[in-house]
Amino acid sequence: MLERHVAGAEIAGAATRVWRDGRLVQSAASGWRDIDAGLPIENDTLFRIASLSKPVTSVVALTLFDEGRFALDQPISRVAPEFGEMRVLRDPDGPLDETDPAERPITFEDLLTHRSGLTYGDFQTGPLARAYREALGADIDSEVSPDQWIARLAALPLIDQPGAGFHYGTSTDLLGLLIARMEGAPLGEVMRRRLFEPLGMRDTGFVIPADQRGRRARMYGFDDSGRLAERPTGAGGAFLVERPDDMAFESGGQGLWSTAGDYLAFARLFVGGGAVDGVRILRPETLALMTANRLSEAQRASARLLGMPVFTGLGFGLGVAVVMDPDQAPVVRCKGGVGTVGWPGAFGGWWQADPTDGSVMVFLAHNALDPAQLAMGYGLGVYSAITEFHTLASTAN
Secondary structure (H helix, E strand, O other): HHHHHHHHOOOEEEEEEEEEOEEEEEEEEEEEOOOOOOOEOOOOEEOOOOHHHHHHHHHHHHHHHHHOOOOOOHHHHOOOOHHHHOEEEOOOOOOOOOEEEEOOEEEEEHHHHHOOOOOHHOOOHHHHHHHHHHOOOOEEEEEEOHHHHHHHOOOOOOOOOOOOOOOOOHHHHHHHHHHHHHOOOOHHHHHOOOOHHOOEEEEEEEEHHHHHHEEEEEEEEEOOOOEEEOOOOHHHHHOOOOOOOHHHHOOOOOOOOEHHHHHHHHHHHHHHHOOOOOOOOOOOOHHHHOOOOOOOOHHHHHEEOOOOOOOOOOOOOOOOOEEEEOOOOOOOOOOOOOOOOOOOOOEEEEEEEEEOOOOEEEEOEEOOOHHHHHOOOOOOHHHHHHHHHHHHHOOOO
């Protein structure tokens, strides 16, 4: 299946895994991690996983929740006083000085559910777009230090009142930096100690050791004519060709590298009650909180991403989409029995875990998606590949 999508130049390559009945039932790798050098995708190829980082950051945050380090309704200003006095734009695309006071503080649950009023600058068309870029730097490889990043974000106005609606954006990046501040260590170190080492995720992190960089999948996308082309810094210069060793900012929302095998180990948490192979990461009660819809019916109905409805047949828990109506849920988010969870990424990565049958599916690609190109139909092939993979994986045994 993957070979056909690669041959049609819809994607450069991909790696997949399917877990069912307590065992690995499918593993595949096809295409090229480096087209010019003729290097193929292999089972241990390292991919940028973009927003597949968000569920990882959310789980790590909830390990602190399990220890009583914060409550879901706790204002984040207790950890980040910079957020003590927030303002809200009257018009998300209007002048930055036309604001009203926030009606209540931003809470940890607001960050976990993207109801903080924070956004991505690229999603806005008014002055806030430029303000985000100038204040925060690149989305993934930013030269702004973590404390500066927190302070600069806090100085920007929100686009909605805290708790009012789902607005996809920098909430998870902020969450990651807050748990790093609470732990007094870089986010990557916190993740390694609390999640990656316990689950044997040796190849997941923000930085790839020099002796492993040959395993990386180069980033590909499309040129202005819709032909497959290398995109060495991603859409909008989100990342650098080589991340400097001394760069302190780590994007919990988009910045991780991983392999299909490592991400499978992570995703199995959701069919194992918060544990994998006897290693407990989250209490079952906490996993149940994470995988239950937290949005109101009105919030689900009004949520948009790139102008399209987000939650048809779905809700949103603490960092993951949750299937509520299996017939209506779209594959490109996650589609399975009630309670299936997942969340895709902008580089063509996708996964889901279905507790009703114990199955997990992982699809990793290196396909940088550009909203403007998607509007012209360029880059949609990865979604066809994911949908076909989902169909085949649903019957794999």
